Amino acid sequence: MKMFVAGEWVAGEQQFEVRNPFDGSVIDTVPSASASDLERALAGMVRGAVAMRKMPAYDRGAILRRAGEIMSARQAELGSLISREEGKTVAEGQFEVGRAIETMMLSAEEARRMNGEVLPLDAAPGGGDRLGFTVRVPCGIVAAITPFNFPLNLVCHKVGPALAAGNAVIVKPASDTPLSALQLVKFLLEAGLPADAIACVTGRGRAIGDQLCRDSRVRKISFTGSSEVGKSIVQAAGLKRVTMELGSNSPLIVLPDADLERVAAAVVATGYGNAGQVCISTQRVIATRPVYRDLLDLLTPRIAAIPAGDPLDPTIRMGPMIREDDARRVLNWIEEATNSGARVLCGGERQGTLVAPTLVAEVTPDMRLSREELFGPAVGVTAADSLEHALTLANDSRFGLSAGIFTRDINAALRFIRDVDSGSLHVNWGPGWRADLMPYGGLKESGMGKEGPAYAVQEMSEWKTVVIHGS
Helix, strand or coil: CCCEEECCEEEEEEEEEEEEEEEECCCEECCCHHHHHHHHHHHHHHHHHHHHHHCCCCHHHHHHHHHHHHHHHCCHHHHHHHHHCCCHHHHHHHHHHHHHHHHHHHHHHHHHHHCEECCCCHHHCCCCCCEEEEEEEEECCEECCCCCCCCCCCHHHHHHHHHHCCCCCECCCCCCCCCHHHHHHHHHHHHHCCCEEEEEECCCHHHHHHHHHHHHCEEEEEEEECHHHHHHHHHHHHCEEEEEEEEEECCCCCCCCCHHHHHHHHHHHHHHHHHHHCCCCCCCCEEEHHHHHHHHHHHHCCCCCHEEEECCCCCCEEEECCCCHHHHHHHHHHHHHCCCCCCCECCCEEEECCCCCCEEECCCCHHHHCCCCCCCCCEEEECCCCHHHHHHHHCCCCCCCEEEEEEECHHHHHHHHHCCCCCEEEEECCCCCCCHHHHCCCCHHHCCCCCHHHHHHCHHHHHHEEEECCC
């Protein structure tokens, strides 16, 4: 596929291959953008930002809605593309497309809600003969830098609100999974979006990412990825608006009164989806001692029974990791933990990019498996002496994106809600759950700002205050 720059599909001077992570087969080739390609794209974005600012909100919403309808008509094709370029199972690929359609439809609705408010200036000294109100205006050019793990929906979570707010948007998709983003651009153009209002530049992040983030024409950056890369983007950005959706090592607390059958179901559902390559995937289960052994006995056979393999096989429930280097890293972290006293109860093996669903017991907080973001199909279980101890362990992290607790005790649930430092808090389910309309974002090193179309539109617009003075 070609990339979209300054209203044209261009091949670029160099190409790189997009490969199926399961078998390594080449799916397509895409351009490796150069500095001159990016400069040309940004020059086009300047024109596009003017056009989008002038476009009525009704028209912006209609374009987004039509794009969602086009996606719906192509859902099977898009789901298959996601499975081939990212490694999601057939069901996961189709589910992501459904979510992406919802994200675009929500964004279409938000285009009509770019409203301000009337200010009660007569409540201020000397303000009796004055009328005040606020208006919201687009930032201008939004840079959307997206990760591999949700190659369509997380692009929609940036592109949809950016366009709804009246911005032009330049997309830099992950180099492993650029094809879904390029397809989205095609659908938006088909839906009537002005060609200068969007660009999609493909290539390695280091080659063009710094240039994109430093450019003064870009007024807003929305990034999803690792905390380390996020920090470097913030340093490069300077005086720009930024939204950072970064890493996590999400905890799930299990108290003595928990329904362990539901806990086991939640861990399987939220710990191994997309081979654990989800920012809010359950990584740390913190089980109080009265239920610790029983929970391990319930989890082990369920996790061992998860069928892993070719994601295009409809009987498979877990596919490969995106890269073999990442699969090796996951096994290395597990080995480090076992060398320090942890026990592998199932899994702990890999074949190429395919890591067997793994459960690790006797994990301690000092182990890298617990302290850092694993981003792979393994869950570690740690014993806690009490609710207080469990809350301390949950907060013993530089991250704070999502957390969960299982309990029937409302007072314990309220303690969890008040005391755990996390952007999302789930009572009686795992941390790996998100509705696309909800405010989504983390605390601490998990980022800043919120996604969810209604909240992202606020992040991608700015306020003006108007005061009309009487005679």
